[in-house]
Amino acid sequence: MLIGIAFWVLAVIAVATGLAVFVVNSMARATYALAVSFIAVGGQILLLQQNYLGLITILMMVMEMAVMAVYMVMFMGMNPALMPMDMTHGKKTAIGASVGAFVVLAGGALLVPWPDRRGGPPDDLTHALGLEIMDGKMLVMAVVGAVMVATIVAGVVLAAGRTRYDRFGDDLRQRGSNGASLGGAQK
Amino acid sequence: MTDSAVVTVSALWAVIAGTLLCGFAVFAVTLDAGLSARAHGAGGGWFTLPSRLARLLRQRRRTTVAADTLLWRVGGIGMFIGAFLMVAVIPLGRWTLADLDVGVVWFNTIDVLVWALVWLTGWGANSTHSLVGGYRFLAHGLAYELPLMFALVAPAIAAGSLRVGAVASAQQDDVWFVVWMPVAFLIYLIGVMGFSVWGPFAAALATDIAGGAGAELSAVDRLVFHAGRYLFLAAGAAFSVPLFLGGGAGPWLPAWAWVLIKTLVVLAVLVWLRRKVPLLRPDRFMSIGWTILLPAIVVQDLVVSVVAVWKG
Amino acid sequence: MTLEAVLVVASALFAVGLYGALSQQVVVMVMMGLELMINGILLAAGGFWWFLAPDPSGQVLLLVILAAMTVEMAMGFAVATLLHRRRQTDMTDMAQELSR
Numbered sequence: 001m002l003i004g005i006a007f008w009v010l011a012v013i014a015v016a017t018g019l020a021v022f023v024v025n026s027m028a029r030a031t032y033a034l035a036v037s038f039i040a041v042g043g044q045i046l047l048l049q050q051n052y053l054g055l056i057t058i059l060m061m062v063m064e065m066a067v068m069a070v071y072m073v074m075f076m077g078m079n080p081a082l083m084p085m086d087m088t089h090g091k092k093t094a095i096g097a098s099v100g101a102f103v104v105l106a107g108g109a110l111l112v113p114w115p116d117r118r119g120g121p122p123d124d125l126t127h128a129l130g131l132e133i134m135d136g137k138m139l140v141m142a143v144v145g146a147v148m149v150a151t152i153v154a155g156v157v158l159a160a161g162r163t164r165y166d167r168f169g170d171d172l173r174q175r176g177s178n179g180a181s182l183g184g185a186q187k
Numbered sequence: 188m189t190d191s192a193v194v195t196v197s198a199l200w201a202v203i204a205g206t207l208l209c210g211f212a213v214f215a216v217t218l219d220a221g222l223s224a225r226a227h228g229a230g231g232g233w234f235t236l237p238s239r240l241a242r243l244l245r246q247r248r249r250t251t252v253a254a255d256t257l258l259w260r261v262g263g264i265g266m267f268i269g270a271f272l273m274v275a276v277i278p279l280g281r282w283t284l285a286d287l288d289v290g291v292v293w294f295n296t297i298d299v300l301v302w303a304l305v306w307l308t309g310w311g312a313n314s315t316h317s318l319v320g321g322y323r324f325l326a327h328g329l330a331y332e333l334p335l336m337f338a339l340v341a342p343a344i345a346a347g348s349l350r351v352g353a354v355a356s357a358q359q360d361d362v363w364f365v366v367w368m369p370v371a372f373l374i375y376l377i378g379v380m381g382f383s384v385w386g387p388f389a390a391a392l393a394t395d396i397a398g399g400a401g402a403e404l405s406a407v408d409r410l411v412f413h414a415g416r417y418l419f420l421a422a423g424a425a426f427s428v429p430l431f432l433g434g435g436a437g438p439w440l441p442a443w444a445w446v447l448i449k450t451l452v453v454l455a456v457l458v459w460l461r462r463k464v465p466l467l468r469p470d471r472f473m474s475i476g477w478t479i480l481l482p483a484i485v486v487q488d489l490v491v492s493v494v495a496v497w498k499g
Numbered sequence: 500m501t502l503e504a505v506l507v508v509a510s511a512l513f514a515v516g517l518y519g520a521l522s523q524q525v526v527v528m529v530m531m532g533l534e535l536m537i538n539g540i541l542l543a544a545g546g547f548w549w550f551l552a553p554d555p556s557g558q559v560l561l562l563v564i565l566a567a568m569t570v571e572m573a574m575g576f577a578v579a580t581l582l583h584r585r586r587q588t589d590m591t592d593m594a595q596e597l598s599r
Contacts, residue, residue: 003500003547004500006569007500007505008503008504013505013588014508014512014538014542015508015511015515018512018515018516018535018538019515020521021515021519021535022515022518022519022528022529022531022532023525030528030531031531034531034534034575035533037512037535037538038534038538041512041522041542043539044505044542044545045541045542045545045561047500048505048545048546048548048549049547049549049553050548050549050558050561052558053562053565054547057565060565060568060569064534064568064569064572066529066561068527068530068572069577070526071576071579072527073511074583075525075526075527075583077572080517081597088522088523088524089522089524090521090522091522093521094517094518094521094522095518095522096517097517097518097521097553098514098517098521099514101510101513101514101517102510102511102513102514102519102520105506105509105510105513105526106506106507106511108506109502109503109506109509110507111506114502114503114550114551115551117546117550117551117552117553118552118554119552119553119554119586120553121549121553121554122585123555125555125558128555129555129558129559131506132555132556132559133559133562135557136556137559140559141559141562144562144563144566147566147570147590148569148570151569151570151573151574152573154574154577155573155574155576155577155592156578157576157577158574158578158580158581159576159580159581161584167564176535182599
């Protein structure tokens, strides 16, 4: 009962803040509304007895949204709080598509005869998950690790403003790299 | 090692835990003020806390033009509440409020919330210096958080559990983790200073940007924000005890007394360090964090893992 | 709390995210829409896991979803930075040479 109430409260928070992301006209509020939505979903995953994953979701998403807010402020050409304007396109199509998606998905969720539960959860779920990652599903995690490294490299290559010519001079003969003490943030 | 080495007490004891945490924070403020007074050649500093408290409680709230009050308040109040959530998983000797099977991750999650809270405090005031302070904190965060995460992993690997009670009891009849994972302990302390915006990591609140994220805070808002910093420092010191310093292990005294004593010592060292370490520039520390701290802690984790496997 | 309830909430989150991803013009806002869609998928996966087959190997799927989310964010920020550096813009409408 208590869990049911908590679930629906979190559900309302998650969806309401999710909507708020595209309604509020402040960059910071939009970003942190999304963070609250993620925290609510993390709470729901905790209610579904997945302690580790619920907490990891909250941890990662709060971190991401803190960084996201910086990008929002950096890249939004104008401040919608100061200059209210509609920064959207194809609104009708988008609303149609999203309502359609909701009807199909929710209808499917309600109409599909879901099978009965198979087996029960292990006693110490976190421990079991750890064993699983390091045992049967190790290949999955190893691949995820490689993908993460590739992402870091690709992200830096795409985003870095300094090329090797900035670092080593026009004929690549310059020793060392200037500006390294600034963390490579500037040319 | 038994997983149920600690007893979960009823939630009413949270009041005691909160009071203890506040006590530690008061100790930190007073010690800091005392050291400050001594550095200026004066004595005392005992009345700093009540006088600051009285001044901030009486002060009238200032506000700025077009401040985002909601986010601003969330930042300050969140700083105040966060540390109390942290101590929920720290065992006091045999007792704990919540023996979560993911206690270490819980601690980590709360300390990541500080990223959002400090930035929101900086943003909410709608003032340049304030926002610069918020950015400085995020830059520090990017550099200290990853090493801190790996530092939290080391004791968990050695104990074979993310349960804080299990980590503490794994050191009961063994050498303390601080002895054979000194790098992890040091980086953990760096992380604590980081998420408390303390000492070398107080660039977000530095005087060169007129107080940074806290520039426009006044009255109760200022009180809760800075009280939150001290509470986080105290909670971080308290968490190092089960993680690295053997929990309640020690001769003669009962376990709970040892936890309190060790917490006090770590907290005193952190407060003392504030005067001994210069402010770290966020952009410079970015290089240090990623090229020195991160490789060092990964090697430390490797050593811990090898030892854990070797011990079986 | 039933599987149906979890899935309805998850599809609501997914639909809101889809609206954002389709309608927003600013790259970072599009990313927020995508994040919200993945948020819904994450919740649905958690619900399926708990109500249909709660054995630990299923949780790995949630970890993979989280990993996909971080990759999406990192690459999105990198491309947004590149776009800003080259074009001084942050609007998807001004980065259309792939559509021609």
